[in-house]
Amino acid sequence: MPPDAIRATSPRPPLPSEPRNAASIEQWWDEFEVIVVGFGVAGGAAAIEAARAGARTLILERATRGGGATALSEGLIYFGGGTRVQKATGFEDSTENMLSHVQAAAGPTSDPEKVRLYCENSLDHFDFFCSIGVKFKDSYFAEKVIFPPTDDCLVFSGNEEVYPFSEQSPPVPRGHKPMKEGTAGGYIIEQMILTATDLGVKIQNESRVETLIRDDAGRIVGVLAIVLGKEVAIKASRGVILTTGGFIMNKQMVRHYAPDLAKCKFPLGSDGCDGSGIRMGIGVGGAAINMHEGLMTAVYYPPTSHIKGLIVNRQGQRFINEDCYHARVTDAIMQKADGVAFLIVDDSIYGKTMLPFEIAGIEDTIEALEKALDMPEGQLVHTFSSYNRFAERGEDPLLHKASKYVEPLLNPPYAALDLSAAKSVWAAFTLGGLDTRPTGEVLTVDGRIIEGLYAAGRASAGLTRSGRYYASGMSIGGSSFFGRMAGRTAAGRSTNGLTND
């Protein structure tokens, strides 16, 4: 057995994650009460709440301007319980109803306490966004879309109307897009920059944080940052809040922790989503959980007509109701169909998707298409004949697609659009991170609190834990909500190292 023959360790990311000892710091460049690392929606919310609570607050942002993954997103926020917009557009919602859906949508491994707090405080959270100047139009966008392309607000953004969720609680739309045509993530961040500046938060852009500073008692007391090219130590007398985003841009971490996500060609995130905060947290004993999970999506609607198609695996079997939220469908393709699936459409429902798809086959009969796709004899034919038979009555006894999307497919030619991970544009981001209390306090594997350290947003394991149940707006919603919690908790803490417990 030749250990000498072992090749060198494969290259891994270069950033250190081990903390620096406070005793070794000769000079502090500056001192704040609260330091927030990373200016996406979580960091902005944390800083605003900390400043409103009276804390002298610094945000360190790696890029030339705040934004992060939030600024690249559509900007949907998941609110409910009877918001102004819901009421104005005639939708009746309640905290209980919202809670019932979010308990499902956050996934079976979510933190029930985070789910409860998020729902119970949703109206307050809507008001928070209003208070920083984010505007919402009192309008509803009725199409099934990824996000409203107009400046309309309310939209069904998840699985509310979809079986089995629709049987668990009355379906209500809760995706709220700020009043902005197209995507609105950047607009949210701009309002946060204005608000934080007004509150006296110091925003230091082009500042990279690689290292936490820890005192002998184990408390996090500051950060080492490369500010405009120079390494400096900055003290945080009350706490450091990590809002650095997820790790989808860190190929090594994705491969190690979330191999399914590594199969997706298109990482959804900003350059900063390289896991730096998660790694700093682990380096001081923090537990990273849910690290294999993420949201994967292959967009096949709009057009809405495509939802009337059949998604089949390589055996020609259906395995997911096609009207699910796109990420739920994509999760099913990965987990249930080993990443290989086709959307079968007939000529009357064929339409252009937002993303181009390879056409795996186009034939005048299902028999011929089955053959062209190299499927076992009689399988796709059975799937179709059985589907069409019940579709005459608007029924889908196999998978319970909503009847508005159920109609017989009878109009040749029949085409198979390739939804496979290897053949189409799958986008992905991570949903694992540091284990935190709802206050943002970072926990060790043993559930002890690491003094002085907080995390929110994708650097933490937040509100939602799986693309299988997800709704658009839950990331920005959850990240901002628990960012606020972290900002408040950090600002309200005494500086003698005692926790709030």
Add this chain to the structure above:
Amino acid sequence: MPPDAIRATSPRPPLPSEPRNAASIEQWWDEFEVIVVGFGVAGGAAAIEAARAGARTLILERATRGGGATALSEGLIYFGGGTRVQKATGFEDSTENMLSHVQAAAGPTSDPEKVRLYCENSLDHFDFFCSIGVKFKDSYFAEKVIFPPTDDCLVFSGNEEVYPFSEQSPPVPRGHKPMKEGTAGGYIIEQMILTATDLGVKIQNESRVETLIRDDAGRIVGVLAIVLGKEVAIKASRGVILTTGGFIMNKQMVRHYAPDLAKCKFPLGSDGCDGSGIRMGIGVGGAAINMHEGLMTAVYYPPTSHIKGLIVNRQGQRFINEDCYHARVTDAIMQKADGVAFLIVDDSIYGKTMLPFEIAGIEDTIEALEKALDMPEGQLVHTFSSYNRFAERGEDPLLHKASKYVEPLLNPPYAALDLSAAKSVWAAFTLGGLDTRPTGEVLTVDGRIIEGLYAAGRASAGLTRSGRYYASGMSIGGSSFFGRMAGRTAAGRSTNGLTND
């Protein structure tokens, strides 16, 4: 938003994982060159190799005697490349052939270097077991079983004969059970205890290790242990090897890291499998990877005749070839069928399984069974008629079950045995742990080596990473092999803190 309303942190495991500073140690109870924590097959192998390399070695075992999960297991070891037993029983194998299968069986996220070393050194590893007195009979057990109930040795213990693996490399049996009727795990450990004792290894039972000791340079230099009820500090001048097992007995960790495994009713492991080593490793900056993965199994064969049945989901669709290794089938039930599946048998193949199953339905026709199981109309009927049609020719075009298991099911009554996670005995153990080099050196998230710290066995992410591809014998095989590597590396290192690189 009321942070005050947040309830206390839910209770988590009480063991600390943070290291103690070496400077705070007033008195060392004893000093060794290598300390091995936990005496399962990984720990035994590590200690034997360390001692053979001349290192003064201590094993600290929590229980009253070595054994761990190994002693509870069947004792199969995965060897190949042309072992004495393979040759004597007429099977031709080669390193290349073994490598080809193990590359698949270790799972797509395995470490290619570990896979390569394991296969290239398999004959040496067989000799190692012979050298410690473990005997293997030159015999082959031809039935498809979980393990040979006799003292026979060689058995197909994985997916070698199963589609698609059978198309990738010529099928050869590689499960080797030591010459012992029934299970043989305890016998392996007894031989290790004898060998280690002969080599002068000090074996300290009833010794619990909760804390690593780290010097100011970050090197692990010993452990704090509760030895026979008293806390003592023990120095390790060359290294500490964590071979403490997985974490299936730690409900909190399972819930956090591996929610699918939490759905399995029967944890496979010893009391020591509570993740203590993984937690100590994380506490000094080690990366824990693959933490959501494990092996889950619902045993439905023997009898071999059951493999001729059809496993269907709640829609009445087949989704996995029924002749796969049991854990691969169970993984498919969890991932593809949401944990709900039935094994449909007719009267001619019905037989008693090793574990009792609930019978979800028993009817004289498939139509009636479909109805009794509340499946969509026509689905199970199609599955059966299509299967039977091709089975007349011994073919299974849908999922490629091997023709020796394919025959039409025509002899009523038809019964549905419930294989669902909630309704049957699913057993599970974990396959995630500390990220290590093949030498056992523990790595940080950034891929740096933590000086003086090694891990092997289930405390590390080892040879196999997923029950979906697994073969019996890979855990004991991989744990012992990489235990040996860790023992040798630790013993051969200089004490000045330099690595082998």
